[in-house]
Amino acid sequence: MKIALIGYGKMGKAIEEIAVSKGHEIVLKIDANNTSDFSKENIQKANVAIEFTGPDTAFENISKCIQWGVPVISGSTGWLDHFEKAKKLCEEKKGCLLYASNFSIGVNLFFEINKQVAALMEPYDNYNVSMTEIHHTEKKDAPSGTAISLAEQILAQIGRKKKWVNEISSETSDLIIRSERIDPAPGTHTVSYDSPIDSIEITHTAHTRKGFASGAVLAAEFANQKMGIFTMKDVLGL
Ligand SMILES: NC(=O)c1ccc[n+]([C@@H]2O[C@H](COP(=O)([O-])OP(=O)(O)OC[C@H]3O[C@@H](n4cnc5c(N)ncnc54)[C@H](O)[C@@H]3O)[C@@H](O)[C@H]2O)c1
The missing domain is CATH 3.30.360.10 (Dihydrodipicolinate Reductase; domain 2)
Structure with a gap:
């Protein structure tokens, strides 16, 4: 699976390590210093995007992925005032959004x-x-x-x-x-x-960030080629 990482901080790096160890390829890494690389052309090289940025940037990043037809897994917290808008956009565009406040x-x-x-x-x-x-x-x-x-x-x-x-x-x-x-x-x-x-x-x-990161990779594997709005409950079948 080809993965785009939107947010390459503590979580982005932990996710990269787990994804690569499972044989996935990271085709795009976006952080605050290269946001101009977050283009339709670049993101569409990925099968899924994993977004861990923060409260102020999550909604815009998620919206771009949905608009450009790439399933998005988001773990950013503090942006849920916009969740209904994200859901609506996802339904309109027949996209895929998987959000969890905690992926472990x-x-x-x-x-x-x-x-x-x-x-x-x-x-x-x-x-x-x-x-x-x-x-x-x-x-x-x-x-x-x-x-x-x-x-x-x-x-x-x-x-x-x-x-x-x-x-x-x-x-x-x-x-x-x-x-x-x-x-x-x-x-x-x-x-x-x-x-x-x-x-x-x-x-x-939580003893390490690995639990969140491996859950996020599991969620990306689940969301690949799916349409709809999901949570970790769906991924884990709880
Ligand atoms: N859901 C979960 O399981 C879970 C677990 C841990 C952390 N989190 C949340 O994930 C988010 C990120 O956590 P972290 O510890 O990796 O933070 P961090 O500060 O280490 O990393 C944030 C990254 O986002 C980048 N960034 C900032 N603005 C951006 C933009 N406009 N576009 C793209 N990238 C941008 C920064 O450059 C940095 O690389 C936080 O909201 C945190 O609460 C969620």
Whole structure:
């Protein structure tokens, strides 16, 4: 498979290593210094594009791939205000968009565990649920995209929580997400249920970026020659 990497930072480089080790070819690498090379002619040399840039650039990059008929896998976080527009464009152009706030297989299993724990805890209102996410200091967005996914899963199950907030709040209907920025930290997410009697916690800790990168390559293999809007749930058949 021929792959274009849009974003050649920490994730782009980790993805390159895994893709090449699996026999794929990187035919285009775009970062902030060569955005003029991101042309229709160049991107169409690839079977799929893998986009890991950041909150401010993701939507434009994704739109270009869709418009130029190249399936796009995006892991950029913090751009979801534009997700509905991206979906609409993808439907209009009969393109392929696969987005995941987290590509690691472990986190996607953790998502399923989170939903089940939230459903179990729903009747027990003496437990207050809150979350913590820890990432490296270069991370631009807070809370993390993964934390938002986890929070939305909890809000869908636990009726006493109405919205997530990324600040201290005394409002009991707020689901508090604490964000900590510490180096080096590829990503830790904890969901805590605390009562006066005891506490229950579930935690996912990423040890390296390899988990995200291998999931993104798996997603690219899945999306090659497909049409539609997908997530890691589709890739993993969860
Ligand atoms: N979904 C996941 O599994 C997952 C995992 C880790 C990181 N992320 C997210 O991926 C994104 C990138 O993370 P990173 O750690 O690689 O960041 P990074 O800062 O190391 O790399 C970002 C890259 O994007 C490039 N870039 C900036 N503007 C660009 C533009 N207009 N066009 C093309 N390239 C451009 C930069 O030059 C750099 O190469 C972030 O949003 C991060 O939160 C997602």
